[in-house]
Amino acid sequence: MATAGEQPEPPVLERDGFRPGQDMRFTVNGIDRMGGQKMAELFHPENFRSRRDRERTMDEAYALFSKPWFSAQLTHYGIKFSAKAAKGRLWDMLEKSVDLGKCNSVPEPVLRMEQSMRRDYKIVLRKWEADVRAWDAAEKRREDEAFAECTTPGQKANCDMKRFLHHYFMTNGRPDPTRTPKPLVLHGFTKQSVLQVLVEQVPGLHTIEAGPQRTLCIGWDAPSLMSLAFQMDGHAVQAKNNPQDTTWEEAMESHRRYVSQQTKGTTKNGKPAKAARQPFDLERCQGSYVLKCKAVGDFDVDQNTLLTLDISTGKDGTLVAAHDFGFLEGTMILALAEEKLSFLDEIDGKQDSDEEEDTYDYGFNDCDSEDDRRKKGPSLAQVVAAEKRKAKSTNGSAPAKKKRLIPSFSRRVYYRMRGRETGEEGTCWDTAEAGHLDFLSDLGTEFVGLAYAFPYIGRNVEFRGYKIFDVPQKKPQRWSSLVD
Template sequence: MDSDREPKLPTTVTRRPFTWGPSDGLKAGGIGRAATDELRLLFRKGAAQFRLDKATRPWITAQLRLYGVPFDIECIVPTPEVEAAEHALRLKCKAAVEKHPQLVRQCKDKNFAKVEGGPTDEAAFDADRFLAKYFLDGLHGRPDRAKTKEPVALSLHVPCYDNLENAIQAIPGLAFHAPRHLGMSVVGWDTELDRGIEREFAKLSSGSDGISDVYTPTREAAYDFNRFLQKYFRVDVNGVATGTQDKEKPSAPVTLYSFFSAGFALVDAEVARMEEKYRLKEEEIRRQDEEWAAEDKARREEAVRSIYRPHHEFVARQKSGAAKPEVFTLDQLVGSYVVRWDGKDGANYSDQVNNQLTLDVFPAKSTHGVTASFSFGFFEGTMLLALSQREVVLLRDEQKKDNPYAESDTKSDLVGTGYGRDEDERADIIDSLGFVISTANASPAGPAHPSTPTDKKRRVGDVADPWGVQAALAKRQKPNVRVKKEEDDDDENVGAKPLVKIKKEEEEEEDAKPLAKTDTEPSRFYFQFAYSIVEGYPDVDDENQNVGYIDFDMSSSSGAGVFHICCWFSGPQHFSIFKVAGEPSGNKEPMSWFEFDGRR
């Protein structure tokens, strides 16, 4: 018969969210209650880090529950008490902010009322309240001409002029006369200001300020030059006579000082007129510069349009309904192009008709690519273009390597080149020199460029590999081969035998594998170029660094690319290309590659 299991002795009892056990005591969420001394140490300033690390969110939640402190565990909304306190504080702060401008205004009014010394001190203390007291119906109010009819004379220092002058200019009808460095100014309505100036001008000759009379004409000229001329010479600033009796003119010249004890003086009679003349001259120069810039911009734009107009005409002649090519072929490259050298290095060539950049691509004579002639400013030469980087290498190795100074039947002339030799003859020649051959850089179509024999062992054809093509070929071809010279007294033939042989079948199998870098852009064409400057001196590219690529659009009539010309520029050069004709120019047949390259 089946018997029931005996019940286990209970170790804990539960009443959510609490548990209790004889050994653990009361817990909440599996966390026991912390002692009050421990909590006091936790919440004091500078508590130990291990106590802070212990106070995690579950630990704090458990302590609140164990001590019976009510809280909202979700913390979605604050309690009504907190919301009420927040609302009350918000209203209190709003009232304080709204009242602040009034308190500031009352404080300034109180301080302005305490100012002693008259209008000058009042204007220096607070320009706005000075104007409100004498000329406005209130602070920042409306003009009140009846409040102060007579102009107000001030003795302000230079730093006080700007604030007062700016405030006066904002009030309609109010004027200000304040010659610099004299400490004398007049504020009044425009209809009354002249009387105030006349009154202050008359005070200058009275000597009431204690300044020597010798400076009086200088101060008068500085304060009001027109009145100075009328007083001493009976003419105004325009030279018009204001008096009829010549005997009233001074019998001796009037001396003016550029500096005197009261400050600087404006001694040049035509300061204002000269400043205006200078301003007009500056405006005329600025206007002429703007006109010249506009004309130059229009000329440059027209030059650019004239250069690229054949491209637009060529595009317009194409059938608009012609299907866009899905696969780009070498035949689509054939034609004549204009080139725009983008970027700061080629900026001078963008709109110069006499430096028009051209590229003429001729029909393919090889399965690997096409050749082209180009003229990029003072660079001109031959370019090899292909669908892939490897094809460019193969096309380059197909170029004629005939040396016009060499005799084809002279074996010594072919040392280091192997031109026209089979593999055994080439190995014999190089072995006799003690060279080390690197087949990693050996081209499929022929040997590398010639090298000069020395007493040191060198690598033949070890050139730069900017595209990684040769590095990829090195992985699929045989490793470096040491050529050993063996002498046989009984045999007349002296040759080199490779220590490592690679089967032809293995080579073909490796050649069938793709390059390490695949060409994923169907509209991209790669190129290498050889060139000379217009003076006729070629720049030999020993390390095959003059390379680049072009990305054509789907219409194959324009594109953009990048090329490197390390001999002249440290960084990549960006350019754009525009097709202007479907056939190349007949007078721009590409010259032989090695006519520019120079490595014979």
């Protein structure tokens, strides 16, 4: 049975060299049966009166006469021969059989075998036709789902250019200027020349490239397209004079390219059919993000800094990230459940009350020696286990068994954050500030974050993140190092 990405192959039924096609015509080794009268003409072109006819027949015979062809015709008419026979021997056998009239009709045993094969082949052919119809329907569903997942015109064009044109510019297969009257900008689209060829086949539709990335614009009204191109080129010049805008625009272009790759049309490239909704996978969050935060921009005097968040694999069902908010950089620990992070709040509380040295750390580096691990303290799993043992010894009995966390179908990820000022003094903000990130899709390409409290700025600070790479570009600092 064919996989999701493969159309079922036509069935093959073969007996004694005979094979039926979908039109129920039989071949032997791919060679059709030729009638006895036609073969007689090929063997005896001298019977033609016209020189032109003789030459034409001789040319045709020259093209056909070969050992496989002689073997196939002998098989078609049920004439026995040795498989080791040379071409000349087979030629003589077939010519004599034609002259004796043995090829004027198909022998009864061959006809019975072909009739039996037709019955059997019709059964497997009907099943194959049903499989093809089912595959076509599933393929269309996959294409529809992949196209529906695309959120921008550029993504839709990358997914399926012909479908993109029908979606925005046609009604019932005919050009329709009223469907999308304003020009579209195809951010992240990379196959300009291919789409431009398709657009030339749609009367009245135009394209133009504009901006520093030569982004393709498409629309019905040529003057409107020209105006849009001038506007984009003007923004490019303005961005050139403003390095901050240029840096951010380059970062967003990287984000658009990344998203376009992730949501690229996939039914023809092998993407599996869309599955039922699954709990959000925390691993999807890993990668490198650029951040936009108005509150930080208003607070920080150096607004040319690109804010970033680089999320890496963590331990015990968490992730660890390196954050850079310009004036503050440090480490985040992220989890799908608030309970996973509560131990960090408890540790901070103990430090404030007992003024104990923070020996806790968020796990170990792979290259740490045993001495380094002893110095750095226990891992997250060891901390949690120690707290459980302490609770048991204090209460004199085992703590009540915790209910298992139900997987969340939302895309909210909770975090705790520590940081250090990026100035000369590098003062640490060692309180584990809390917040959450709401990812906007299962792909984890964009999120809206909310800091319940943000150092030096205030409460309920919103920021947004846009993924540009699957691989984090920075390593997080040790959690325990962010303490004065």
